[in-house]
Amino acid sequence: MSTSGFTRRQFLRVSALAGGGLLVACGGGGGGGGGSNPNNPQPPGNGGPSDAEQFTVSEFMRIGSDGRIHILVGASEIGQGALTSMPMIVAEELDADWDLVTAEHSPVAARFNNPYFGGLLQFTVASATTRGYFDNQRQVGAAVRQMLVNAAAERWQVSADSLRTERGVVYDDLNGRSASYGELAESAANQPVPSNPPLKDPASYRIIGQSKQRKDAAEKVNGTHLYGIDVDIPDMLTAVIARPPRFFGQALSVDSNAAMAVPGVREVHTIPSGVAVVADDYWSAEKGRQALEVSWNELLAGRTDSNDTRDEYSFKLNLPGVPIRVDGLVPVAQLAAAENRSADYFFPFQAHAAMEPLNVTVDYTGSKADIWTGSQSPTLDKTFASLILGLLPNQITFHTMSSGGGFGRRGNPLADYVRDACHVAKASQKPVKVMWTREDDMKGGYYRPAAAVRVGASMDNQGNITAWTHRAVTQDVTASLYAEELLDTLAEGQLPPFKELTDLETGMPYDIDNVLMDAHLTLKPQMPSLWMRSVNKFTDVFAQETFIDDIAVSYSRDPYQYRRGMLASKPRLLAVLDAAAQAANWGSTGGGRSQGIAVLNHWMSYVAQVVELSVSDDKVITLHRIVSAIDVGTAINPDLVVAQVESAVIFALTSVFYGEIELQDGVVQQSNFDDYKMLRMFQVPQIDTVVLPSNESPGGVGELGVPALGPALANAIFAATGEKIRELPLKNLGYTLAEQHPA
Amino acid sequence: MLLLRNYWLGLSAALALLVSGGALAQSPLFTPIYEVLTHPRCLNCHTLTDFPRQGDERRRHDQLVMRGEDNHGAPTLQCSACHQEQNVAEDKVPGAPHWGLAPLSMGWEGMGPQELCTVLKDQSKNGGKDLQALLKHMEEDPLVLWGFDPGEGRTLPPVDHTRFVELLEQWVNAGGPC
Amino acid sequence: MFTIRVNGEDHTVDVPADKPLLWVLREDLKLTGSKYGCGQALCGACTVHVDDQPTRSCVMPISAAEGHNITTVEAIDQQQIGRLVQQAWQELNVPQCGYCQSGQVMAATALLTENRSPSDRDIDEAMSGNICRCGTYARIRKAIHKIADEQL
Structure with missing residues (x-):
């Protein structure tokens, strides 16, 4: 992560308000988007959502005269x-009093873009928030701190170097005086923004960590x-959309008479993705939709079928894919090997x-728009909104709301749900939710795509792996993006590094000289798929880590020690592996309990997980304990890291036991x-x-605990029963989960 | 695999013979009643377990729903937390007045016709109901009635409620032979 | 017209008889703390107390809510145990996305009101109707035990 220079334009414009203070922090904070509470359209000092937006535009932080x-x-x-966690990073370098810090979502504006995505987007995916913003958030805090110090130095006519800061106060120890940040805020606003403020030594952190x-x-x-979902603005209508039974079907004819007869239903509009029923409230809209009669043109609709997909992918496993990692000479190693084996998943x-x-x-309103939604991708959502509404981006105020969960679904670069809503709003010309x-x-699609994986290994006589192959067949969740000309309107004509987000596994961590990883990325434009928490790591690491156990056990090697022997060049991974094994008392379980272990290094972080379970004759699994050991570099807020x-x-566990969307001839079966x-x-x-202490750069945390859990669990099942788990979810293999505390 | 399947087919055929043979040895008046009472619409809440079941596959009720002391759920996860006096959410959520489990003594799971018939009539187990009271219960109780009109997406007992009552009347008039 | 008593106040609303209590609370009374998650009583995000019993408001027709005392998360701090639950939830950083937590708080408050020292089994039986996609279950359990052990 390069540390780009801290520019005034990018990060803050500090301006004084009449009456003192580097602007006044608005009451409450944290709850609404863009500083406005949509359920209270006239908060004190704010004229309304759009006025509030103007009030906050181009600000990075506000310091009230009250500190x-x-x-x-x-x-x-x-x-x-x-x-x-983001404000913690700022507050650390700012030497702020944490108790006086509040935070809310920024407006959607370039200076808040995530450096991880080339500074092109606000995009909360790929466990990239802390990784991406860490350096810049520190610089922002340090710069403002320096401005406050400089203001105090000017006021007292002393050298800034003779002053120090602590918990929101500038101290002049020599002369026994001090001033709070609140007192200094107004004059600090007039200080030049330092371009390269000094950063703290991590040893002196008192908030980070x-x-x-x-x-x-x-x-x-x-x-x-x-x-x-809680947004309520005056005269707002509520809409639901009747969608075709198969993806990308089109409404052919609509009989809205019965729907319009439902009390409360106001309008019916055909939009590209379906037919919207607009009503006074949700319940009326939903009843209107039930009464709506639509016939669908499904000539071009998706006909994806889960069984066919499986057959197709299984076939493609036999064909060479596009190489994504080539180390050494796999074919030669295979010829020289004592044993070659492979497994399909x-x-x-x-x-x-x-x-x-x-x-x-x-x-x-025709000349401007306010949009409220929980979004992981507000920049692109706003871009699509402007195209559909025919507005310039600066005519749209996009209020990023707290999301009731995202997991990738609210980070759709195609902005499907925002586009739908804009079509409805444009047709209705009224405020609408x-x-x-x-x-x-x-049933709305944009799923984690189905995948098949074939892993292969070549062993010498002692069971040491001399070559490793890994072939993935899955849908390219990003390829369709490049077909969307609309994206070319993005800043500076560049596309962000979406390709990296596909995240096919190339990080197989073991010390194996010969490695060939290749992939088939199929294009299924009528089968909307998307990244889901840990993306392809979920499937790739499952195959890799269960196959390692397959080999280890057949050569009578302990799976933990077997991994240890192949990680000499990966000290941080080795450390989490050891820590997990130690915390889980690896190898010393009794009473019919079995353990499984798996590792992963990605998102600049490291994890090893141990699952301890027992399995009854009728395949009821009792989970006894799950241990994770992680190294995430600098943990900003360790308790929230553990929570993640x-x-x-x-x-x-949900994905591994239950997670399955089935399609039959294009129709989703789950509801x-x-x-x-x-x-x-x-x-x-x-x-x-277990969080291993580290002062390294912060790594990603949000997805880290997902991919290795499945294989650790499957390895424990393998240890308990000898059954090799080659597909998910486990419910399809007859496994169920026991009650943790039976009556 | 095929062999195994044949084996099972054979075994289940033999079992079916046994069961129907057994049923033939019962009062023919009770046989059609038995088939109604052991339908999932009835049996899912006439369980011998400390929990209800759901669906035609008779899976254990999701959400760790329990029988509870009064047969109406755990103290703070009562049946009425979700089940209304009628079906709601387009029949997805079933409901009827006093929705709940039958007492354990009225659990019928795993019983053959004769045993179920005996238990059904046993006033120490059926809440003190004589034959007429049984008839009245199955004629009028809203929860029983729900079983014959359970809403979209649920299979029905083998006969409708009118016929069921006729069958019951015949059985009751004959003195409730088992 | 239906009159319902919510958080100690009577409210009269002109809505269809089958409109679920959840949507009356959210849309007509502007009490948005109770959340929509599934509409079928499968997830518990809409949990309110009806005569002190946790109830899924998303499936309760407004016609069935008349004549009952309804308490929502907005007023649960009027009960001592509700306050303790809210405090423990904050102290232990229970919420993540937080969307299910109104329902979790309502379920936990009812549990601790009914049973001041719930066992793990009691917790399972009372709380398994409330789904948390962020997976905060372990912290919820810990918070309930903490309240029972230290404050009740």
């Missing part, structure tokens, strides 16, 4: 704690935290199923949480997480 510091965050809060309480925790337990489509179904509110029901969300790993463990099950409280085992 309160309000920080605008360019990353999206999707549960990972961005609105807590501390387990702080989430800034949004209070609002999230008393019902006041506002999500997109298959993984189904999966839905993100965030708890808050998708929704977007649009207030479009477009709601997705759970069923809409479940706990979250990933549950997320992965709600009864047929797309989630792990529940009674199934959750003891989860322990």
